[in-house]
Amino acid sequence: MNRRIKEKIIEGFFFLNGIIVILILAGIFILLLKNSIPAFREVSLQHFLSRPIWNPDAYEQPMYGLLPMLVSSFMVTLGSLIVAVPLGIGTAAYLSDVASPRVREIAKPVVEILAGIPSVVIGFLGIVLLGPFISKMTGTYNGLNALNGSILLAVMALPTVISLSEDALTSVPRSYEEASLALGANKWQTVIRVKIPAAASGVLAACMLGMGRAIGETMTVLMATGNAAAFPTSFLGSVKTMTATIAIELGEVAYYTTHFHMLFAVGLILFIITFIINLISDIIFHKHTRMR
Amino acid sequence: MGKNIRMKAEGVNFFYGKNQVLKNITLEIHDHAVTAIIGPSGCGKSTFIRLLNRMNELVLNTNLEGDILFDGESIVGDQMDPVELRRKVGMVFQKPNPFPKSIFDNIAYGLQVNGVKDKDLIEKKVIESIKKAALWEEVKNRLHDSALGLSGGQQQRLCIARCLAIEPEVILFDEPCASLDPISTHKVEELILELKKDYTIVIVTHNMQQAARVSDYTGFFYMGEMVEFDKTEVIFTRPRDKRTEDYITGRFG
């Protein structure tokens, strides 16, 4: 009996260990919420969600409009997807259907290495390499703008899109491919008309996850987009995303002021957005795996 | 041959999720005898034998109805500690599963987890078990080599030795020869006949000749039901059920 109690205690210990992740997720949400609420004693929620200006330091009346940075975030994310999705899916299709086993052996680590480069390094290259290049090509001042941020974010999102899309493509049953080839389709037609559609939900889930990564990415956009707080107008203009706003302003703000709490509110919005994106990709992905 | 009944299944129904894999099985396992369970693959025979030492608990979402008795005591409820049960009802698996340890340590393992600490005693028992499993001549000079270097047949006898070391009362064999060559199979069968003197044995096999060779009692399982159970000679000479006859004459399976 003694032994059974001991076993129960051990199991209980690991159970608590398993529960911790739920507590952390809940803890993040609760602490963000708790630290956001005081902000709305002075500023209305409507103000936060609808004003088109974010200017906490304004002398007369500070403005806490979420919209400029929300639009900025979505703008650079969209830009990054325009680059990363076709490039990522193309690479994944190449790896799964065209490349020889040897090329695949070399290419896989390349994708892993790309995933391992810290975002601050990518951001640094945005300043020293991509910025001057964009500046020269477009005639803008220093090339630190939404376009720069988008391209860097695409680099950050690429490994996710590639490796998950490739998983989805390689898990398409061989019989589909064989059936298509037996009907006289060539390899290209098979890839485009059979394999990619069959893997569509997996690929879509991969792109959603890539999008989640891009929208929450901080250092690259902080360093490469110029961070002008104005409402974004074009890809060649400077933008200030939600992540960059928090990163810049939390370091300067006095704790427990409205501004401080507002930054937590921005964090909460960011958390909710990525949570929803992850949840959607999760649902798509599970539908995808259950189909087999 | 003893007439006593060691284990008994009473109206056992068993489910994987909603899928019923055993239907109303009632079966008696006699002391100091070999009971064989035969049937085509997927008939539930392996599932059944794994109920006898509660190994199915490792599989999720299962459900058991009915009762299984060991020496008249129910083993299915909470009052029976599965660990206690498994010490008395040992098991040899379909695929030899030696641990990646030395031959000696493989056998000592069972003793150690059962709380034996005396080194001399462990050594004595390890040697004794290897001898009982008819493996001694082949491994006596390499007890401390990895068990993974043994041949399949030797590995399986090692697993039998490992099981014998903890002195169980009943030994369950789940298709012990399924992955062995004919010569190794012959050795394991001889061993089973030898072990019958000291243990109660249940063996699952899809090899009818094997059942005929080693067993005293045979049960024929088909699609989750036990079609027929009797003395082995009766099953193989005068089966009552058409399905049993079809199976042993090789018309399906």
Add this chain to the structure above:
Amino acid sequence: MKLKFSNIIQVLGFMILRLCMICVLLILVVIFYDIITKGIGVVSWEFITKPPVDGMTKGGIYPAIIGTFFITMITAILSVPLGMGCAIFLNEYARDNGLTRFIRMSIRNLSGVPSIVYGLFGVALFVEGCHFGTSILAAGCTLGLMTLPLTITASEEALKTVPRAYREGSLALGATKWQSIWTNVLPYAVPGMLTGTILGLSRAAGETAPILFTGAAFFLPDVPNSVFSQFMALPYHLYIMSTQHHNISLVRPIAYGTALVLIILIFAMNSIAIITRYHLRKKGIAHG
């Protein structure tokens, strides 16, 4: 005629796919080429063993290397045991029920939480809530929680490679569940767990956003002397050297040097993990 046309399409199509791959390869080559060629001249023994001097326009990055080492240690201390424990629960004990699925969903969601949000969480929980202040401890704990999903996933992968037969074999011999895990599962899983964990830690070592407000300092003349000290860190140092310094063009070489040291550090960690993983697979204990 039609057959030929579709073959031309195929050749073109494959060429496009190949171009995609080459493009990705090129990105990597450009990144490495730029950093290595411009950073290599800066990195020297002096550079990695001396603190910055003259308003950070000269000298080395020693305190930043040490700081990164310290916070990675704290990260490991928090995240490795927790991650292993959680993986053991999920792979060995958990039943397939709603709670388990909820835990798994939480892990996937945690791995998608933006790093800056972990930074906010770290401020609220560790810096303010636990009164750690801005310190190595607060930053390390924040990174520890951030890496947790990676550690859990890696540990679970390692547990999955241990054959079921090992567990069944020892249970059938009358081992209790924990005995079976402790003696016959963990010994074969731990090396794999550690390799996966190193990959997670290398991610933490390169993170900047979570440490911005939890303890990273612009400049400190000395290396930290307790877990409650502030610290310099390589990624943060690179950030300030490329955006915040008063004379950015003057310190650009230092920034390149820092970037080179940072990626060398991270790839050294990754290589250790990948090489060990390779050897483990070759040894093949896990495929008995």
